[in-house]
Amino acid sequence: MKTSPQVSDYFSHAYRDARRRLLAAASGLRNRHGVMIDSRSIGARGPEGETLALDWIQFGARRPRRVVVLSSATHGVEGFLGSALQLATVHRLLPSLRLASDQAVVMQHANNPYGFAWLRRVNESNVDLNRNFVAHFDPTRCNEGYEDLYDALNPTDLDPDNEALRWASIARYAEARGDRAFQQAVSEGQYKYPQGLQFGGQAPAASRRALEALVAEHLADADRIAWLxxxxxxxxxxxxxxxxxxxxxxxxxxAAREVWGESLKSAASGDSVSTPLNGLMDVGLASVVPARARFAFAVAEYGTYPINRVFSAFRADNWLHQFGDPTNPAEPRTRTIKAEILEAFRPDDEHWRRTVIAHGLDLMQRALSMRP
Ligand SMILES: [Zn+2]
Known part of the structure; x- marks a missing residue:
């Protein structure tokens, strides 16, 4: 007898596994909806030499007028949840879904496959993909707060005495200016320091170019797009x-409010858990989708641990990739840092996993019931 998987089973152990499972599950719906898969490899490889690709998996109409997109892993290691939700959608929602002849559903797997595979938020060039969608790159662009905090944000060693001094200077900054100002200074996106945290790049990333091409090609006839x-x-x-x-x-x-409701927040207007950010994907993609389209894009941001723990995890990971031995899993420090960044973005917690998958499936239901 075939039993339906438990929620926690949708979470994969690694990018390669996540990709393989989603592609297999999608192919299983071939007779139900028709499936078109367009995979764009980015060139870089995963830890086991595996191909890293953006996989655009489209169900239903080939040239859709109305389309719902669910995407994952813009921030690499955050992709475990997005990928699990994609698998859950394919297993639980799509088999019984009736798609009109002009309608499609897309699972866009792994916007940043390198970060997913290597357990990083950033891509193969240390670029935060969600700061990379700027129209022009200015290699001097960096806010003053980040400049002031540079040494504390980007340690060159993990010596405990030096680290204590750095954390003290971060605490002083946050105390003097406020936690929000600290978050803004760190996370806004900078284009000056390729080895630093929150680097937005100095050219369009391979993943950005691939995603823009997929959207331009497959959504050319769309006039209603709901994207999560x-x-x-x-x-x-x-x-x-x-x-x-x-x-x-x-x-x-x-447009996004219409689909996602009154609770939708605006990062640009400063009323969200996120502060205003540079080079966001949704702002970039808005110029790629057809001009007439209603483009209802929302980031669904799921909390995991207190911000200090999450921040410490990706700060340590940046040190590891700039100064440590990130490709050697036998190195104890590498193992510790990678285990912590994984836990920070993919908690090993049944209750959390059940809660977020149930919520995500609700969001997908809402988008799928979108009126013409
Ligand atoms: Zn993110």
Missing amino acids: DIHTGLGESGACELISGASRDSAPFA
Whole structure:
């Protein structure tokens, strides 16, 4: 007898496993909806030499007018939840879904496959993909707070005495300016220091180019797009905040509100758990989708642990990749740092996993019931 998987089973152990399972499950719906898979490899390889690719998996119409997209792993290691939700959607929602002849559903797997495979938020060039969608790259662009905090944010060693001094200077900054100002200074996105945290790049990343090409090609006839991009790490454990990168008075924000409801927050307007950010994916993709399309994009941000723990995890990971031995899993420090970043963005906690998958499936239901 075939039993349906438990929620925690949707979470994979590694990118390669996640990708293989989703592609297999999608192919299983071939006779139900028709399935088109367009995989774009980014060139870089995973820890076991595996191909790293963005997989655009489209069910239903080939040239859809109405489309719902669910994407994962814009921030690499955050992709475990997004990928699990994609698998759950394919298992639990798509088999019974009736798609009209002009309608499609897309699982866009692994926007940043390198970060997913190597357990990093950033890509193969230390770039935060969700800061990379700027129109012009200015290699001097960096806010003053980040400049002031550079040495504390980007340690060159993990010597405990030096680290204590760095954390003290971070605490002083947050105390003097406030936690929000600290978050803004760190996370806004900088384009000056390729080895630093929150680097937005100095050219469009391979993943950005691949994603833009997929969207331009497959959504050329779309006039209603509801897009959900799954993230983890900010907010209360298990809570979800829906965030638009667009400002509150913009057309994309209005379109997203229509699908995702009144609770949608605007990062640009500063009313979200996220502070205003540079180079966001939704703002970039808005210029790639057809101009006439209603483009309702929301980041679904699921909280995991307190922000200090999450921040410490990816700060340590940046040290590891700049100064440590990240490709050697036998090295004790590598093992510790990688275990911690994985836990920070993919908690090993049944209750958390059940809560977030149930919530994510609800969001997908809402998008799928979108009126023409
Ligand atoms: Zn994220």
